[in-house]
Amino acid sequence: MASLGAPLSIEDVVQQANNFEYNVHIPLRYWLRTADTMQKESHVYEAEGNDPQTYLLLYRHAQLVLNHLMKHPDRSLPDNIKPLKAAKQSVEADLAKLELIKPRIKTRHAEYQERRRTQQKTLETLEGKGLPGELDGLPIVKSKRRSYEKATLDAEENRPLAARLAQREVRRRDAARRSVRQAGVSEEEEHERRTAGMWGEWEKQFRRESHETDIDLSTQLLEVVRIQNGHKPPNFSRPTSVQSNNSYQYPTVPHKTAQERWSGSDTRLPSQGSAPALPPKEVLRRPSDSTPRPPVVPPRPPKPPTSAPLFENPRPPPIPGKIAESALQPPPIPGKYVDEQRAPSPSPELDDFTFKPSAYLENGMPLRTVFLPPTLRKKFLDAASSNTRLNLETCGILCGILKSNALFITKLVIPEQTSTSDTCETVNEQAIFDYCDREELMVLGWIHTHPTQTCFMSSRDLHTHAGYQVMMPESIAIVCAPSKNPDFGIFRLTDPPGKQAILNCNQPGIFHPHAADNIYIDALNPGHVVELPQAPLDVVDMRLPRK
Incomplete structure (x- = not known):
């Protein structure tokens, strides 16, 4: 991960960006979703000021699209022509962004190298004075943290x-x-x-x-x-373009000044017999008028008479008692x-x-943390209960956001699907991705039930999950087996050998064995998945209502 550790040079970032596996046998539609995910991640890292990781993802995205996807065997299929063209156009827009980020990465790396040289010279000077033994155990004084650190x-x-x-x-x-x-x-x-x-x-x-x-x-x-x-409220609007100034307008509270209230109603002050007269309208003058006239001063409202008391039997106001402490608190504002x-x-x-990173792949690649709401499993089983009673599988898509180098599952999407006792197929997969694009979500994995079987990853499940893990290495698969013990599991393919074995498998049939061992492992204990109490989670059910 380019965002962690000492500032990297451009050469180091490019080397990491080129370190990805490309398999031409994976359908182009999966690679296009992978490219789209890279772009979404780069936008988040860019907004957070993480230039090295932004550069890495945009460079990798350009390499993937221009050097591989434009030559993919599926590039001429009707469903792939338009998305592939859009991916190429996005690369052209990102090339200018790479040129803007590149000098900043070079500058930060040069600053880091200069600090290292200065620190090394200081240590050499102290060692020349015979003080190395006195420095043992003392903490190194760190310079002030930079804004990008x-x-x-x-x-x-x-x-x-x-x-x-x-x-x-x-x-x-x-x-x-x-x-x-x-x-x-x-x-x-x-x-x-x-x-x-x-x-x-x-x-x-x-x-x-x-x-x-x-x-x-x-x-x-x-x-x-x-x-x-x-007063004008603060502008919390999201720009509609680079130069947009549109802002959210809060609803105004109907309000009248004291002058407007007194002049527009029959209400009278206790000391006044009539409302004060309105000031006369200002006379508009033409340019031909030579003699300027001062504006007319509105008459002052009459003063209350001083001889007559306001009340017949004036009495001093009562002394107020102690105000309860709770009464001093302002009223609550509606949430x-x-x-x-x-x-x-x-x-x-x-x-x-x-x-x-909270874990690493078998090849040494770091895995970002995936935060999982503990309520997700119950909400999913509630949505799948009708199918479970009929011994039919149900599947859902785990969607979420990237923030501070961690992934948060915030949406459980139940897509349109067809089910049997052993399989579950999504219908209109494009609708899922369109929804994720509108809501700025990333696909982080999937979840499905085994109504009568035990909690494990079947060969069909492994092939399904390979597509998710190609799009994002941190993608997870959750299996719920409500009638068995254990009743759920969170898994990922090993990499290597699991992901490679599944991607290269051409065996037909729903259930078939694989020669490789250790194809998948638990991603929760231990792993890169962390349960997060009080995490936000919404359920979106796209299934058609049953008649």
Whole structure:
């Protein structure tokens, strides 16, 4: 992973970018989804200021599309012509971005090398004075952390922080999509601009708004007062283009000044017999008028008489009693105002770190952490219950987001499907990917049931999951066997030998053996999957309603 450790040189990043496996026998549609996933990841890393990882993904994306996919045997199929053309166009747009990022990577690497040389000279000077023994055990004084250097955290030990990060990111994305809709941008136009790289640094727009994540009650009250008094609310809108200035307009509170209320009704002050007269209208003057006239001063309202008391029997007001402490607290603000009207604010606590890899493939490649909501299994089994009673399999797609070098499962999508007791096939697969594109989600794996069988990965399951793991190495497969013990498992293919054995397998039939051993392993204990309490999760059921 280019984002971790010391700043890398351009040569190191390019070397890592070229280190990927390409198998021409994998259908082109899988490779096109892989290329699309690379681009989505690069956009997230770019917004977070991770230049090395952004450069790595964009360079790898260009290599994959131009050097491999344009020569794929399936390139002439009708369903692949348009997506392949779009992938090539996206590469052309990214080439300019690579040239902008390249100098920054070189500068940071040069700064790092200079610091290393300075530190080495200092140590050599101290050693020449005979002080090396006195330095044993002393910590090395570190220079001030650069803006592009972030602390790395362990995912397992920082799950509460990860949950807050996921909740805030989901709210931010929801608010951004609402602002785009209210700005009059259609879903189709939004998708075209996003895939063409026209959003600009829209995520930084939210980062500039504030440095606090949890806004306390008093701040919310002040914000309400500001809006009611006519102040312009902060702009939390998501730009519709690089130069767009559209912003979300909050609903205004009907408001009248004291002068408007007194002049527009029959209400009288206690000391006044009539309302004050309205000032006369200002006379518009033509340029031909030579003598300027001062504006007419409106008459002052009459003063109350001083001789007569306001009340017949004036008495001093009663002495107020002690006010309960609870009465001093401002009234609560409805949660809807915060959740739906205001975009969540980033904070340094949730932006100045990155999660380090929690596991590694068998070939040594690091795996990013996949945070899994504990409620996912129950929600999926509830959605699959009708099929399970009929001994039919059910499958779902695990979708989520990338943030701080970790993957968060935030959506469980139940697609249209056909099922038997041993198989489950999705219908209209393109609708799933279109939904993910609209919602800015990445496919992180899949889940399915074994209504009567034990919890294991069948040969059919292994071939299905190979397609997911080609798109993303961290992809997982969850098997639920509600009638058996254990009743669920979280798996991934070994790499090597499992993924390679499955991709090169041409055996027919639903169930068949494989010569390789250790084809798949548990991804939870231990592995790169971490259960995350309080993680956000929505279920989207695309199945047609049954009659």
